[in-house]
Amino acid sequence: MSVPARVPPCLASLPFRGSRAVSEGLLTWTMLRGPTWVRLLPDVYVHRHGYRVDDHRMWCEAVALRLPPGAVLAGRSAAWLFGAEVLSRDAPVTVLLPTAVRLRPHPRLTVVRSPLPDEDRTRFAGLPVTTALRTAFDLGRLGPRAEALVAVDALLRRRVVKLSALRDYAEARSGWPGAPLLREVLTLAEPLSESPMETRLRLLLLDAGIGPLTAQHEIRAAGRFVARVDLACPVLRLAIEYDGDHHRERAHFRRDVARLNALRAAGWVVLRFTADDVLRRPDATVALVRQALAERRAPTPPHGHP
Incomplete structure (x- = not known):
């Protein structure tokens, strides 16, 4: 039965210089060549349990x-x-x-x-x-x-x-x-931008001539807080948001539904986009925002007329 390799506590998790560990008597070169240690760089090693290729x-x-x-x-x-x-x-x-x-x-x-x-x-x-x-x-x-x-x-x-x-x-x-x-x-640059994809969405719209847009706009109705939206055209009550993967979680989805209903009741239209919309369908994304802006600018017909 093989004996487990001795692991000095100071070398158990972080990378270290092999030559120093050897000179201090903590390990030998033969031990470093064994399966317990992973060579990261010349003379730099880490314990195999501390190794993560994408860390x-x-x-x-x-x-x-x-x-x-x-x-x-x-x-x-x-x-x-x-x-x-x-x-x-x-x-x-x-x-x-x-x-x-x-x-x-x-x-x-x-x-x-x-x-x-x-x-x-x-x-x-x-x-x-x-x-x-x-x-x-x-x-x-x-x-x-x-x-x-x-x-x-x-x-x-x-x-x-x-x-x-x-x-x-x-x-x-x-x-x-x-x-x-x-x-x-x-x-x-926008210090209020909350994620890389939110920045990409904002830049896509600005490059298309859509703006100015207010980042992290706080919406209130009758003096009460309703929501904070990623991007907004406040005059037209149009909100534009980026939805990351966390929005697909059940609890988050339920909160989103209640939030969207509250925004609608406050007279806001909300457009929501994903990474695919921004990165793979930019023209369609811009077209949707332009259409929404045009609809919000259009005069409301008198009551009782089409």
Whole structure:
């Protein structure tokens, strides 16, 4: 009967440098080559029970152990650590390297080279990262345009960056690559946007000439709160909402029905869209909103007439 491998408590969950564990007598190289440990990067390992192939935090921890002096986690990885929803499940870790610093390439890494003054570095969640302000500045300059806006909105929503501060920061660096895109993004940014798909829906409508739209508009009737809607044209009492997967849950569905009935009683029309509507049927989505706006603008016929 085989004896289970000894697992030092300090190595039970987080990535670690293999050479350090060996030098401290915690493990041997033979043990590290066994099935108990997973090699993430050169000289970086994690216990097999702590390994999740799509765990971005685990990969950030692993990459941080290999960062040369002056390098930090940046871009979408830094934004994700700040709480912004900007990553796909299999996204590589973004690292920002000062111009003269070198780092061995790896499939789990995206390397960006850029000047990095000390004031643009910080530590967050125990890891070296670009500041939230520098992170928003970098992502707002990085196309495609919709992705840049989604990233900036997400960081503004987390309240780790203020729009006024980001505008001032960008203005002081107007000659940097991607600055024209960032200027456009800052004219579209909405700190009240509550999800990436809500940002995409708003941008789709703005690009179609539909607007201005009020984000997170609070609706009241007879002085009482009725609902808060994602996007609104208050003058015409038209609400436009993005419905994520959570709306399909039974309890949420029941609340939605009661909410929609209350909005209708208050004289509002509500259009609801899904990710498929925004991403795969954008023309049809725009057409529906335009039709609703036209109907709301049309004069109401006198009572008793068609």
